[in-house]
Amino acid sequence: xxxxxxxxxxxxxxxxxxxxxxxDFREVENLQVSSKGPGDFVSRADREAERLIKTDLMxxxxxxxxxxxxxxxxxxxxxxxxxxxxxxxxxxxxxxGLPHWAVSIAxxxxxxxxxxxxxxxxxxxxxxxxxxxxxxxNESRLRVxxxxxxxxxxFATGVPFGGTGxxxxxxxxxxxxxxxxxxxxxxxxxxxxxxxxxxxxxxxxWERHIKPWDIAAGILIVREAGGMxxxxxxxxDPVADGSxxxxxxxxxxxxxxxxxxx
Ligand code: LIP
Numbered sequence: 001x002x003x004x005x006x007x008x009x010x011x012x013x014x015x016x017x018x019x020x021x022x023x024d025f026r027e028v029e030n031l032q033v034s035s036k037g038p039g040d041f042v043s044r045a046d047r048e049a050e051r052l053i054k055t056d057l058m059x060x061x062x063x064x065x066x067x068x069x070x071x072x073x074x075x076x077x078x079x080x081x082x083x084x085x086x087x088x089x090x091x092x093x094x095x096x097g098l099p100h101w102a103v104s105i106a107x108x109x110x111x112x113x114x115x116x117x118x119x120x121x122x123x124x125x126x127x128x129x130x131x132x133x134x135x136x137x138n139e140s141r142l143r144v145x146x147x148x149x150x151x152x153x154x155f156a157t158g159v160p161f162g163g164t165g166x167x168x169x170x171x172x173x174x175x176x177x178x179x180x181x182x183x184x185x186x187x188x189x190x191x192x193x194x195x196x197x198x199x200x201x202x203x204x205x206w207e208r209h210i211k212p213w214d215i216a217a218g219i220l221i222v223r224e225a226g227g228m229x230x231x232x233x234x235x236x237d238p239v240a241d242g243s244x245x246x247x248x249x250x251x252x253x254x255x256x257x258x259x260x261x262x
Contacts, residue, residue, distance in 0.1 A: 003115075003128070003130055003133070004115065004130060006061075006107055006115050007115045007117070007128065007130050009056075009057065009060050009061075010057075010105045010107065010115060010116075010117040010128070011117055011119075011126060011128060012056075013052075013053050013056045013057055013105065014053075014103045014105055014117045014119040014126070015119065015121075015126075016052055016053075016056065017049045017052050017053050017087060017103045017119075017121075018103055018119050018121030019121070020045075020048060020049055020052055021045060021049050021087075021088060021094075021101075021103070021121055022121050022122065024041070024042075024045035024048075025045075025094060025097075025099070025101075025122065027041065028041060028042060028045070028094060028095065028097055029097045032096070032097050038095055039095065042088075042091065042094055042095045045088065045094070046069075046070055046087055046088045046091060047070050047087075049087035049088055049103065050068050050069070050070040050071055050085065050087035052087075053068075053085055053087055053103070053105065054066060054068060054071060054083075054085070057083050057085075057105075058083075061081070061083075062076075063076050063077045063078040063081075064076045064078055064081045064082055064083055064107075065078070065079070065081065065082030065083070066082060066083050066085075067082055067083070067084045067085070067212060067213065068083075068084075068085045068086075068087065068213065069085070069086045069087065069211065069213045070087060080109055080110045081107065081108065081109050082107075082108050083105065083106070083107060083108075084105075084106040084107075084108055084113075084212055084213050084216040084217070084239075085104065085105050085106070085213055086102075086103075086104040086191065086211075086213035086214055087103060088101055088102075088103070089101060089102050089103075089104050089118075089189050089190060089191040089192070089213075089214055090102060090187075090188050090189030090191075090192065092161070092188055093187075093188045093189060098188070099122035099123065100120075100122070100187050100188065100189055100192065101120070101121075101122065101189055101192075102118050102119055102120045102121075102189055102191045102192050102195070103117070103118070103119045103121065104117070104118050104119075104191040104213065104214070104216070104217045104218070105117045105217060106213075106216035106217035106220065108216065112131070113131070113216055113217070113219055113220040114130065114131045114220070115128075115129070115130045115131070115220070116128060116129045116130075116216070116217035116218070116219075116220040116221050117217060118191045118192065118194070118195045118217050118218055118221060120192060120195075124138075125137060125138065125195075126138055127142070127195040127198065127199070127218075127221050128221070129198075129220045129221045129223075129224035129225075130220075130224075131220065131224070132224075133224070134224050134225075135198050135220075135221045135222075135224035135225035137195075137199055142198045142199050142200075142221070142224075142225040143200060143225055143226055144197060144198060144200055144203075144222070144225050144226045144227040144247075144248035144249065145200035145201075145202075145203050145248050146200075146248070146250070147203050147248065147250065147251065148250035148251065150180050150181050150251060150254050150255070150258075151180060151181060151182060152182055152203075153181045153182055153203035153204060153247075153251055153255075154181070154182055154183050154184075154185060154201075154202055154203055155177060155181055155183075155184050155185070155202060155203060155204045155205060155206070155247075155255065156184070156185045156186065156187065156193040156196065156197075156202045156204075156205040157170065157173070157174075157184060157185075157186055157193075157205065157206050157207055158186065158188070158190055158193070158207040158208075158210065159186055160208075160209060165208070165209045166208040166209055169208055170208055172261070173206070173208075173258075173259050176258050176259075176261065177255075177258050177259070180258070185202065190205075190207060190210055190214035190215055190218065190244075191214060191215070191217060191218045192218075193205040193207075193218070194215060194217075194218025194219065194221060194222050194244075194246065195218055195221055197218075197222050197225075197227055197246055197247065197248070198218075198221045198222045198224070198225035198227060199225070200225075200248070203247060203248055203251055204245070204246060204247030204248065204251055204252070204255045205244070205245075205246050205247075206232070206243075206244060206245040206246070206255065206259050207243065207244055208232060208243050209242055209243065210238075210242055210243065210244055211242070212239045212242075215238060215239065215244050216239055219238060219239070219244070219246070222246050226248070226249060227246055227247060227248055227249065227252070228246065228247060228248075228249055228252035229244065229245070229246040230244075230245050230246070230252075230256060231243050231244060231245070232244075232245060232259060232260060234256070234260070245259055245260075
């Protein structure tokens with residue numbers, strides 16, 4: 001797929017950050033057994049990845065705004081455009097040497113995500129999309145799954161870290177959903193959960209408390225693959241609400257009804 005100059009910049013930058021993180025990931029695997037543990041090292045890797053990404057994107061597009069997990073928000077001179085970046089989504093997986101994490105870069109224009117990249121460097125899987133131009137995994141076009149029965153569906157979610165946040169509500173979600181589906185997965189990286197819905201690997205995903213940088217890119221990839229996306233509050237936008245429900249077009253209503261308990 002021949003993308004726009006912005007998409008090509010995003011892909012190039014995600015690959016550069018991914019190369020840096022793969023090198024650090026090999027070191028993290030060695031640090032698992034150290035008494036100090038890899039915590040500080042991973043924090044440095046996370047911050048270095050965001051520095052790499054911010055430097056390249058802001059040098060190329062100096063007027064755009066910025067929202068990054070590690071460095072926060074910067075207003076740009078162009079109020080209509082901003083980058084939304086999670087340099088290392090799946091931080092806890094990375095910390096534990098689990099090869100399931102991603103670089104997530106989204107471009108927002110007038111409040112709408114128009115280009116998206118989610119790069120799984122450990123597995124060399126580049127998920128990307130542009131508004132109106134479809135969703136892709138490396139050279140292959142993506143389409144959400146064709147399953148239309150909940151009992152055949154596999155759904156992903158995120159559970160609050162250390163039992164904080166909406167744990168009671170999430171446990172109630174599981175109590176309602178698990179008896180009526182084929183299974184639930186909690187793999188710890190929202191950006192990849194969304195990318196896997198777009199690829200038809202999962203039939204849907206939801207999470208009650210999630211940050212804009214975790215989901216901004218994945219939302220466009222799911223939509224461009226034919227999936228549906230909403231917030232747990234149907235009147236809200238997922239990025240603004242900090243919650244998300246998404247699924248293939250056949251199962252979205254049933255999953256949303258189950259999670260919203262409506
Ligand atoms: C993670 C999300 C995941 C969520 C975790 C965490 P991070 O993002 O991708 O879905 O359940 O609590 O927020 O912190 O690894 O960038």
